Amino acid sequence: MSDFDWPVRVYYEDTDSGGVVYHANYLKFMERARSEWLRARGIRQDALRAECGVIFAVSHAELAYLRPARFDQALRVGVQVLQARRASVHLAQDIHLQDETQDNNKGTLLARGRVTVVCIDAQTFRPRAFPDHVRREILGDR
Amino acid sequence: MSDFDWPVRVYYEDTDSGGVVYHANYLKFMERARSEWLRARGIRQDALRAECGVIFAVSHAELAYLRPARFDQALRVGVQVLQARRASVHLAQDIHLQDETQDNNKGTLLARGRVTVVCIDAQTFRPRAFPDHVRREILGDR
Amino acid sequence: MSDFDWPVRVYYEDTDSGGVVYHANYLKFMERARSEWLRARGIRQDALRAECGVIFAVSHAELAYLRPARFDQALRVGVQVLQARRASVHLAQDIHLQDETQDNNKGTLLARGRVTVVCIDAQTFRPRAFPDHVRREILGDR
Amino acid sequence: MSDFDWPVRVYYEDTDSGGVVYHANYLKFMERARSEWLRARGIRQDALRAECGVIFAVSHAELAYLRPARFDQALRVGVQVLQARRASVHLAQDIHLQDETQDNNKGTLLARGRVTVVCIDAQTFRPRAFPDHVRREILGDR
Numbered sequence: 001m002s003d004f005d006w007p008v009r010v011y012y013e014d015t016d017s018g019g020v021v022y023h024a025n026y027l028k029f030m031e032r033a034r035s036e037w038l039r040a041r042g043i044r045q046d047a048l049r050a051e052c053g054v055i056f057a058v059s060h061a062e063l064a065y066l067r068p069a070r071f072d073q074a075l076r077v078g079v080q081v082l083q084a085r086r087a088s089v090h091l092a093q094d095i096h097l098q099d100e101t102q103d104n105n106k107g108t109l110l111a112r113g114r115v116t117v118v119c120i121d122a123q124t125f126r127p128r129a130f131p132d133h134v135r136r137e138i139l140g141d142r
Numbered sequence: 143m144s145d146f147d148w149p150v151r152v153y154y155e156d157t158d159s160g161g162v163v164y165h166a167n168y169l170k171f172m173e174r175a176r177s178e179w180l181r182a183r184g185i186r187q188d189a190l191r192a193e194c195g196v197i198f199a200v201s202h203a204e205l206a207y208l209r210p211a212r213f214d215q216a217l218r219v220g221v222q223v224l225q226a227r228r229a230s231v232h233l234a235q236d237i238h239l240q241d242e243t244q245d246n247n248k249g250t251l252l253a254r255g256r257v258t259v260v261c262i263d264a265q266t267f268r269p270r271a272f273p274d275h276v277r278r279e280i281l282g283d284r
Numbered sequence: 285m286s287d288f289d290w291p292v293r294v295y296y297e298d299t300d301s302g303g304v305v306y307h308a309n310y311l312k313f314m315e316r317a318r319s320e321w322l323r324a325r326g327i328r329q330d331a332l333r334a335e336c337g338v339i340f341a342v343s344h345a346e347l348a349y350l351r352p353a354r355f356d357q358a359l360r361v362g363v364q365v366l367q368a369r370r371a372s373v374h375l376a377q378d379i380h381l382q383d384e385t386q387d388n389n390k391g392t393l394l395a396r397g398r399v400t401v402v403c404i405d406a407q408t409f410r411p412r413a414f415p416d417h418v419r420r421e422i423l424g425d426r
Numbered sequence: 427m428s429d430f431d432w433p434v435r436v437y438y439e440d441t442d443s444g445g446v447v448y449h450a451n452y453l454k455f456m457e458r459a460r461s462e463w464l465r466a467r468g469i470r471q472d473a474l475r476a477e478c479g480v481i482f483a484v485s486h487a488e489l490a491y492l493r494p495a496r497f498d499q500a501l502r503v504g505v506q507v508l509q510a511r512r513a514s515v516h517l518a519q520d521i522h523l524q525d526e527t528q529d530n531n532k533g534t535l536l537a538r539g540r541v542t543v544v545c546i547d548a549q550t551f552r553p554r555a556f557p558d559h560v561r562r563e564i565l566g567d568r
Binding site for chain 2: 302304307308309311312315339341342343344345346347348349352406409
């Protein structure tokens with residue numbers, strides 16, 4: 001089970017002429033969920049950049065596509081901390097079809113996502129330790 | 143007739159589940175053509191930003207979609223200067239289906255595009271006059 | 285004032301290296317708002333396609349970009365019917381910065397959008413009259 | 427070394443406000459390279475769909491991001507067959523910075539990509555064996 005779930009609606013922009021969500025767009029959905037997961041913990045990425053000079057970057061991503069998602073479907077994108085380090089965090093981000101007939105009840109698993117996010121200096125792009133309050137929030141999720 | 147044409151191939155990323163190119167993506171194709179039009183005239187946008195502190199931004203865009211473009215088709219995107227001012231340029235950017243059976247021969251008109259591009263300060267986003275060498279190249283196309 | 289407003293959060297996927305929302309992405313935001321406007325009126329586009337064989341396509345779009353939107357900002361995208369015809373509807377879709385300090389209070393106008401949407405046959409792409417229940421809902425918004 | 431390389435120019439549409447190519451867009455670049463790799467071997471994906479009723483879908487993707495790519499840079503995206511099966515093919519798709527000062531000379535490695543592509547029925551989305559001529563071309567690359 002995920003620590004956090006974010007709803008994503010599939011619009012035309014997300015689909016391709018195969019009739020399903022274009023495979024690269026799952027990475028976008030996963031980043032939306034990460035941004036909202038941080039926001040829910042009081043972490044504003046624009047403030048982090050302005051005040052601490054750090055941004056988050058994806059250093060590794062892996063996706064297993066199990067079943068296609070289609071136009072107008074409602075998805076749920078999870079965020080679960082698998083491992084947190086000084087300057088990086090490894091996350092599970094599975095994507096489920098939302099069963100709209102039942103409240104908050106997750107349906108079929110569509111894709112398994114794994115992402116490593118690194119905290120980097122916004123100028124030099126070198127790894128930087130997570131600011132303390134960020135680290136506390138992230139560790140709190142393990 | 144356009145001053146400049148740039149070929150664009152339609153990939154899955156460009157299409158939607160309607161089976162055709164997603165309407166917003168024509169704006170991407172038009173910007174690719176503008177970037178290559180500038181490059182063909184020796185104008186490097188990354189150098190312009192680093193050396194002159196200016197970037198180009200779209201201030202107005204208009205698109206009439208006449209016929210759909212499909213996966214795997216070859217398109218040609220035009221760039222034609224309609225009017226050049228001190229800090230902006232108004233361009234026609236029509237999009238044709240490339241007839242791949244005939245060399246360089248334009249086929250059906252798919253979309254009519256009109257775009258106004260403004261030269262702005264990369265920091266303040268305020269309009270700035272085009273650098274002289276840019277202006278010369280742009281005016282040379284009228 | 286718009287008949288309908290839809291909130292859009294700006295994520296990294298929406299921005300470009302100019303530091304602001306990439307201009308083509310406003311068209312995506314506008315389509316999300318149209319899809320949710322239809323959904324709020326009980327119109328499911330996937331059902332329309334399956335049951336009536338029609339889809340909606342953009343035939344004309346116009347955008348005036350007034351002020352840039354930035355990463356992490358909250359926007360509101362409007363939908364207002366300007367004119368409804370047998371097989372098409374002309375919409376105003378202005379985009380405002382959401383003032384997050386005040387409840388539901390619209391802030392600065394960022395972009396003015398105008399879009400014409402046509403009801404077309406999903407196979408032939410020829411214009412088809414809006415199904416009656418769609419037309420009633422759309423006209424109800426004038 | 428790759429069996430096939432495809433040049434990709436970085437435009438504004440590809441970047442994000444971090445100043446670099448948005449991580450999901452590498453998957454787009456990789457699909458462009460696969461499409462052109464197939465085209466170079468005489469395989470037209472639109473014809474395959476029309477005549478054989480099959481399309482290609484990504485079932486697994488993995489990306490290691492080593493160094494960022496920036497606006498206006500020229501990249502080269504490789505396609506190398508690692509393993510071919512009856513209905514799927516596993517590919518290495520590394521992305522290099524193109525050294526524009528030297529002809530065709532690959533520069534720095536930016537990202538390592540691995541993708542599994544499955545041949546599926548365009549209607550049922552069930553795996554189907556590659557058509558013979560496709561299989562011959564793909565195996566020819568091992």
